[in-house]
Amino acid sequence: MKLFLDTAIYEEVEQGVTWGIVDGVTTNPTLIAKAGMDHEEQVKRICQIVGNDSAEVVSEKMDDMIVEGRRLAAWHKNVIVKVPLTPEGLGAGKVLAGEGTRINVTLCFSVNQALLAAAIGAYIVSPFAGRLDDINEDGMRVVADIVSAYRQQEIKTKVLAASIRNPMHVTQAALAGADIGTMPFAVLKMLFDHPLTEAGQKKFLEDYRKTQEAKPVATKR
Numbered sequence: 585m586k587l588f589l590d591t592a593i594y595e596e597v598e599q600g601v602t603w604g605i606v607d608g609v610t611t612n613p614t615l616i617a618k619a620g621m622d623h624e625e626q627v628k629r630i631c632q633i634v635g636n637d638s639a640e641v642v643s644e645k646m647d648d649m650i651v652e653g654r655r656l657a658a659w660h661k662n663v664i665v666k667v668p669l670t671p672e673g674l675g676a677g678k679v680l681a682g683e684g685t686r687i688n689v690t691l692c693f694s695v696n697q698a699l700l701a702a703a704i705g706a707y708i709v710s711p712f713a714g715r716l717d718d719i720n721e722d723g724m725r726v727v728a729d730i731v732s733a734y735r736q737q738e739i740k741t742k743v744l745a746a747s748i749r750n751p752m753h754v755t756q757a758a759l760a761g762a763d764i765g766t767m768p769f770a771v772l773k774m775l776f777d778h779p780l781t782e783a784g785q786k787k788f789l790e791d792y793r794k795t796q797e798a799k800p801v802a803t804k805r
């Protein structure tokens with residue numbers, strides 16, 4: 585499972601890329617607003633350091649979404665255009681996909697919706713696990729069911745587990761067979777954490793220092 589960052593903050597992406605663990609980025613209008621930066625400028629900067637950044641259309645009508653999607657796709661070859669799982673969004677996605685633009689269908693909450701995304705030739709479908717958990721449904725079960733339906737139907741659309749809220753969600757998404765998991769920077773950092781790693785590394789360094797201190801001082805002949 586590839587690890588994506590769900591952020592519009594360049595510095596977070598840069599850190600994840602420097603660690604060698606981040607393959608892509610997803611953004612949405614809420615994250616853009618939170619980052620408080622110019623959308624185009626931010627997406628272009630991010631695209632210079634990762635192979636893909638999903639940028640979402642905010643128009644409401646299909647024709648406007650098509651125009652906006654073309655504009656987003658022209659920003660950089662690494663832009664994936666995100667459209668909502670609505671009739672207008674899918675109609676626009678179909679046209680854009682037909683033009684060769686990679687489409688990420690967002691706001692997916694069911695297997696049936698994921699089948700619609702596949703039908704328009706989406707490159708990615710994004711089921712929002714955390715938001716399903718929020719309404720007392722099993723979000724990761726839906727992710728697993730979409731993966732299973734796609735495998736049975738030999739559908740190539742990638743399943744991106746979105747709305748990941750904690751490290752356990754990451755493990756569950758991987759075990760469910762998701763192709764990609766997108767998460768906030770705080771969750772990505774938590775993936776490193778294990779008390780035995782921390783304690784083991786501390787002890788290794790202490791023992792190394794002891795051997796250095798115990799070394800006999802070289803004497804001149």
Ligand code: E4P
Pocket residue numbers: 590610611612690710712714715746747748766
């Ligand atoms: C994914 O593309 C979405 O931006 C994101 O995962 C939504 O997460 P949230 O439900 O925590 O806002």
